[in-house]
Amino acid sequence: MTGTPGEVMHAAVASAGMDMPVGDVTPELVLVIGAVIVLVFALAAPRRRQPWAAALALAVLAATAVATLPMLDGGQHLTFFDTYAADDVAVWAKLVIVAATALTVALSVEWFRTDARHGEYYALLLLSALGAVVLAGAADLMEVVLGVLLSSATGYVLAAYHRSSARSAEAGIKYYLLGALTNAGLLYGVVLLFGLAGTTTLVGLGDELVGADSTALVAGVGLVVVGLAFKVGAVPAHAWVPDVADGGPAPVAAFLTVVPKVGGLVALARLVVVLPEAGVGWRPLVALLAAATMTLGNLAALWQDDVRRLLGWSAVSQSGYGLMALVALGRSELAVASLLFFLLAYALANLAAFGVLVELRGRADLDAYAGLARSRPLLATALGLAFASFVGIPPLAGFAAKLLLFGAVLDAGYAWLAALAVVNTVVSLAYYLRVVAPTWFQPAVEPLPVLGRWAAMAAVASAAAVVVVGIAAQVFLGSFEAARLLPR
Amino acid sequence: MLSAAIFVPLVGAGVVALLPASWARRARPLAIAVAAVPLVLLLAAWARFDPDGGAGFQLVERARWIPTLGVSYAVGVDGLSLPLAAMSALLFVAAIAFPADVRGRPRTYFSLFLFLEAISLGVFLALDLFLFYVFFDLSLVGMYFLIAAWGHGDARRAALKFFLYTLAGSLAMLLAILGLYLATEPRTFDMVEIIRQQPVPAGGLGSALVLLGFALGFAVKTPIVPFHTWLPPAHVDAPAPASAILAGVLLKMGTYGFVRIVLSMLPATFQRFAPVVAGFAVASIVYGALVALAQTNLKRLIAYTSVNHMGYVMLGVAAAGSSLTGDGGPRAIALTGATVEMVAHGLITGALFLLAGSVWARAETYDLDAFSGLAARAPAFTAATVLAAFASLGLPGLAGFVAEFQVFAGTFAVYPVLAGIGLLGIVLTAALFLRMVQAVFLGPLPERWATWPDINRTEQAALAPLLALVVVIGVAPGWLLDVIDATAGRLVGR
Numbered sequence: 001m002t003g004t005p006g007e008v009m010h011a012a013v014a015s016a017g018m019d020m021p022v023g024d025v026t027p028e029l030v031l032v033i034g035a036v037i038v039l040v041f042a043l044a045a046p047r048r049r050q051p052w053a054a055a056l057a058l059a060v061l062a063a064t065a066v067a068t069l070p071m072l073d074g075g076q077h078l079t080f081f082d083t084y085a086a087d088d089v090a091v092w093a094k095l096v097i098v099a100a101t102a103l104t105v106a107l108s109v110e111w112f113r114t115d116a117r118h119g120e121y122y123a124l125l126l127l128s129a130l131g132a133v134v135l136a137g138a139a140d141l142m143e144v145v146l147g148v149l150l151s152s153a154t155g156y157v158l159a160a161y162h163r164s165s166a167r168s169a170e171a172g173i174k175y176y177l178l179g180a181l182t183n184a185g186l187l188y189g190v191v192l193l194f195g196l197a198g199t200t201t202l203v204g205l206g207d208e209l210v211g212a213d214s215t216a217l218v219a220g221v222g223l224v225v226v227g228l229a230f231k232v233g234a235v236p237a238h239a240w241v242p243d244v245a246d247g248g249p250a251p252v253a254a255f256l257t258v259v260p261k262v263g264g265l266v267a268l269a270r271l272v273v274v275l276p277e278a279g280v281g282w283r284p285l286v287a288l289l290a291a292a293t294m295t296l297g298n299l300a301a302l303w304q305d306d307v308r309r310l311l312g313w314s315a316v317s318q319s320g321y322g323l324m325a326l327v328a329l330g331r332s333e334l335a336v337a338s339l340l341f342f343l344l345a346y347a348l349a350n351l352a353a354f355g356v357l358v359e360l361r362g363r364a365d366l367d368a369y370a371g372l373a374r375s376r377p378l379l380a381t382a383l384g385l386a387f388a389s390f391v392g393i394p395p396l397a398g399f400a401a402k403l404l405l406f407g408a409v410l411d412a413g414y415a416w417l418a419a420l421a422v423v424n425t426v427v428s429l430a431y432y433l434r435v436v437a438p439t440w441f442q443p444a445v446e447p448l449p450v451l452g453r454w455a456a457m458a459a460v461a462s463a464a465a466v467v468v469v470g471i472a473a474q475v476f477l478g479s480f481e482a483a484r485l486l487p488r
Numbered sequence: 489m490l491s492a493a494i495f496v497p498l499v500g501a502g503v504v505a506l507l508p509a510s511w512a513r514r515a516r517p518l519a520i521a522v523a524a525v526p527l528v529l530l531l532a533a534w535a536r537f538d539p540d541g542g543a544g545f546q547l548v549e550r551a552r553w554i555p556t557l558g559v560s561y562a563v564g565v566d567g568l569s570l571p572l573a574a575m576s577a578l579l580f581v582a583a584i585a586f587p588a589d590v591r592g593r594p595r596t597y598f599s600l601f602l603f604l605e606a607i608s609l610g611v612f613l614a615l616d617l618f619l620f621y622v623f624f625d626l627s628l629v630g631m632y633f634l635i636a637a638w639g640h641g642d643a644r645r646a647a648l649k650f651f652l653y654t655l656a657g658s659l660a661m662l663l664a665i666l667g668l669y670l671a672t673e674p675r676t677f678d679m680v681e682i683i684r685q686q687p688v689p690a691g692g693l694g695s696a697l698v699l700l701g702f703a704l705g706f707a708v709k710t711p712i713v714p715f716h717t718w719l720p721p722a723h724v725d726a727p728a729p730a731s732a733i734l735a736g737v738l739l740k741m742g743t744y745g746f747v748r749i750v751l752s753m754l755p756a757t758f759q760r761f762a763p764v765v766a767g768f769a770v771a772s773i774v775y776g777a778l779v780a781l782a783q784t785n786l787k788r789l790i791a792y793t794s795v796n797h798m799g800y801v802m803l804g805v806a807a808a809g810s811s812l813t814g815d816g817g818p819r820a821i822a823l824t825g826a827t828v829e830m831v832a833h834g835l836i837t838g839a840l841f842l843l844a845g846s847v848w849a850r851a852e853t854y855d856l857d858a859f860s861g862l863a864a865r866a867p868a869f870t871a872a873t874v875l876a877a878f879a880s881l882g883l884p885g886l887a888g889f890v891a892e893f894q895v896f897a898g899t900f901a902v903y904p905v906l907a908g909i910g911l912l913g914i915v916l917t918a919a920l921f922l923r924m925v926q927a928v929f930l931g932p933l934p935e936r937w938a939t940w941p942d943i944n945r946t947e948q949a950a951l952a953p954l955l956a957l958v959v960v961i962g963v964a965p966g967w968l969l970d971v972i973d974a975t976a977g978r979l980v981g982r
Contacts (some may be wrong), residue, residue: 096825391655
C-alpha cells in the first residue's frame with residue numbers, strides 16, 4: 001500500500017482506462033453521468049417538460065441495474081488498491097438501492113407535479129443514491145466519508161425540497177444539524193483511525209489495528225459508528241427520522257428511510273468485521289445499539305397517532321433489527337445473508353407503506369385511513385402487507401428476514417438480543433394494527449382524495465414484491481449464501 | 489392429495505374474495521362446496537391410511553422450497569394428525585354452513601373462513617417446522633380479522649388481545665424452532681429428520697430454553713392456565729362460527745404441537761419437566777371448571793370449559809411423556825386419550841359454540857339468567873344442546889367419556905395424586921352443565937321468549953354430523969382408536 005488514500009483516489013481517477021479496472025465501477029459511472037444528464041435536462045427544459053426528468057431518471061436507473069447485474073458473476077474481489085469492494089454484498093446492496101430509488105421516482109412523479117421547477121429533484125435523487133452506492137462498496141474509510149457526505153448533502157436538500165413549506169424546511173434543518181455534527185465526528189474518527197493504523201483501507205486497518213492504543217481506537221471507532229448510525233437512523237443519531245418522515249416530502253421520506261440505511265448498514269458491517277475484537281469489544285457495542293434502537297423506536301411509535309411519525313419511528317426500530325445481523329458477523333454463517341435479506345425485505349415493505357401514504361396525499365391522521373379497505377381495497381391490502389412484513393408474519397419477506405436475523409444472533413450466542421427482538425416485535429404489532437384496524441373495521445369518515453396512478457402502482461408493486469420475495473426467498477438466498485464482505 | 493386439501497380452500501379463498509359484487513349471494517354455497525373438498529380428500533386419505541403401516545408418516549408429499557436453509561414443503565399424516573385434520577375439515581364445513589350475520593361483506597367473510605381452513609389443515613399436515621410455523625402464525629391473522637370485523641361487543645379489543653398474546657407465543661416458539669434448527673447437522677427444518685437426529689440432547693440450559701420456547705408458544709395457544717386470559721374475551725366477542733373454529737381447531741394446534749414437536753423431538757427434556765406440565769394441566773382443569781361454574785354468560789361458560797378440557801389433554805400428554813423407559817402401556821393409553829379428547833372437544837365444543845350463536849341470533853344476549861323453559865318451545869335446540877352438554881361433561885356413551893376415561897386411566901398409573909385432583913374437574917363440569925341445562929331449558933317459559941323459533945333446518949344440518957360423530961365415537965370408538973393407537977404407542981416408545 002503506497003500513498004495516502006487521497007492520492008490513491010486521485011490516481012484511480014487519473015489513470016482510469018489504463019491499469020484501473022473501470023469495469024468494476026460501471027454502475028457508479030452510469031449514475032454520475034446519468035445524474036448530470038438529468039440535471040442538464042432540467043436546467044434546459046421548459047417547465048411543462050420538467051416531468052420528463054422522471055422518465056430520464058428511470059432510464060438511468062435501469063441502465064445502472066443492467067450494468068450491475070452481470071457483476072454477480074464477476075468473482076468477488078476488492079478493487080482499486082483495496083479501496084472499493086466488488087463483492088456480492090456490494091452488488092446486491094446496489095440492486096436494492098437502485099430498485100428503491102426507481103420506486104421513489106415513481107412515487108414522486110405526481111407528488112411534485114405542481115412544483116413548477118422540479119426536474120433537478122431527480123438529479124438529486126440519483127446523486128443521493130450514488131452516495132449510498134459508494135457507501136455500500138466502500139472498503140476504505142475515505143470512501144466511507146465520500147459516500148456519507150454525498151448522501152447527506154443531497155439528503156438535506158431533498159428533505160427541505162418543499163421550499164414554501166415551513167415543516168419541510170424544519171425537517172431539512174433538523175436533518176442537517178444532526179448530520180453536520182455526526183459527519184464532523186465521522187471525519188474526526190477517520191483521522192484518529194488513520195493516525196493509529198497509517199492507512200485508511202479496511203483491509204489495512206484489520207492488519208494494523210491489532211494491539212493499537214485502545215483509548216484512541218475506541219474513540220475513533222465510536223465516532224465513525226455514530227457517523228454511520230446517522231445514515232442508518234440508529235441510536236444515538238436517529239432523531240432526524242421521525243422529523244423527516246413527518247415534515248419532508250412523503251416520497252423523500254420513503255427514500256431517506258431506505259436508501260441511506262442500505263449503504264450505511266453495509267458500510268458499518270464492513271467496518272466492524274475488520275476491528276480487533278479484543279481491542280474494541282464491538283460486538284457487545286453493536287448489540288447494545290441494536291437493542292436500544294429497536295426498543296426506543298418501538299416505544300416511541302407506540303404513542304404515535306400520527307401515521308407519518310409512526311412510520312418514522314417504525315423505521316428506527318427496523319434499523320435495530322438490521323443491526324442484529326452485524327452482531328453475528330464472523331460468528332454465524334447466516335449473518336451476511338440475514339443482513340442482505342433484511343435490507344431487501346425492509347426496503348420493499350417500507351416503500352410500500354410510504355407509497356400508500358404518498359397515494360393518500362400524505363394524510364397522517366388515522367381518520368383518513370378509516371374504511372380504506374372498502375374504498376381502496378388494493379391500497380389497504382398493500383398497507384396491511386407492508387406492516388405484516390415489518391412484524392414478520394409469514395410467508396412475507398419480513399418473516400424470512402426475521403427468521404434469519406434471529407437465527408444469526410442465536411447462533412452467535414446472543415440469545416438475549418433475540419428475546420428482546422421478540423418482545424419488540426409483539427409491541428410493534430400493537431401500533432401497526434392501530435393503523436390497519438381502521439382501514440378494515442371502520443366506515444369511511446369522508447371521501448378520500450388520492451394522488452394518482454403512478455404512486456398507487458409503485459405502492460402496490462412494492463407490496464406484491466414483499467409477498468413474492470418472501471415465498472421465493474430461495475432465489476435470493478441462493479446468492480446471498482455465497483456473498484462475502486471484503487473478500488481478499 | 490394432502491396438498492390439495494390445503495391448496496383447494498386456499499385458492500377458493502382467493503376466488504371467493506374476488507367474486508364480482510353481483511355474485512356476492514353465491515359466496516356462501518360456493519364456500520360450502522369448496523370447504524367440503526378437503527373433507528372428502530381427508531376421508532379418502534383415511535381410507536388409504538394403514539394404522540400399522542410401519543414407522544413414520546404416510547401419504548407424504550415433498551417439494552424443494554428453500555434448500556439453502558434446509559426448508560422444504562412437506563406434508564404427511566400419522567395417527568395423530570389424520571384424525572385432527574379430518575375433524576377440522578368437518579368442523580369448517582359446519583361453521584361455514586352455519587347461518588351468520590355477515591354484515592354485508594359475505595365475500596370477505598367466507599373467503600377468510602376458507603383461508604383459515606387451508607391454514608389449519610396446513611398446521612396439522614405440515615412435516616417441516618418452517619412450514620408449520622408459517623401456517624401456525626397465519627392462523628392468528630385469519631382469526632384476528634374474523635373476530636375484529638364480525639364480532640360483537642368490544643370485538644376489536646378482544647381481537648387485538650388475542651393477536652398480541654398468541655403472537656408472543658408464536659415468536660417464543662420461533663426461537664425454539666431456531667434452537668432446534670441450529671443444532672441439526674446438516675441444518676434442516678425437516679420434522680422427520682429432526683425426530684431422527686434428536687439434535688438437542690437433554691441436560692443443560694440450552695435444551696431447557698428450547699423446551700421453554702415451545703412450551704410458552706403452545707401453552708398460550710392451548711391455552712394452559714395462567715396463559716389463558718386472552719381466551720374468554722376472544723370467545724365472547726367473536727361471531728359464533730369463528731368461536732367454534734377457535735375452540736375446535738385453533739386450540740388443538742397448541743396441544744398438537746406439544747405432541748408433534750415437544751414429545752417427539754425433545755422427549756428426554758420433556759420428561760424432566762413432565763411433572764411441571766402435569767401440574768399446570770391439573771391447575772387448568774380445576775381452575776377452568778371453577779371459573780366456568782361461576783359464569784352467567786353462556787359463551788364465557790363454554791370458553792372456560794375449554795380451558796378445563798384442554799387441561800385433560802395436557803394431563804394426558806404429560807403422563808405420556810413422563811418416562812422414557814418401563815411399561816409404555818399406560819402412557820400410550822394416556823396419549824390416545826389425549827388425542828381422542830382433542831377430536832371430541834373439537835366436535836362437542838364446536839357444536840356448543842354454534843348453538844351459542846343460535847342463541848345470540850335470537851336473543852342478542854348470552855346471559856343465562858335471561859333464559860328459562862326453552863325446552864317446551866324449542867325441542868330440537870334443546871336436544872342438541874343437552875346432548876352436547878352431556879358429552880362435554882363426560883357422560884358414558886358419548887365421545888368425551890371415551891377420551892377422559894383413557895386420559896385418567898393412563899395418568900393414574902403415573903401421577904395418581906394429580907389424576908385424583910383432576911377428577912374433581914369432571915365433577916365440577918357435570919355440576920355446571922346440569923345447572924346450565926336446568927336454567928335454560930327447564931322452568932316456566934318467560935313471556936319474551938314466547939315466540940322463540942327453534943333451530944332451523946340449516947342449523948340442524950350443520951350440527952347433525954358433529955353430534956352424530958359424538959355419539960358414534962362414544963358408542964363404537966374402535967375405528968378411531970385403531971388409527972390413533974399405533975402412533976401413540978410409537979410416540980411413547982412402547
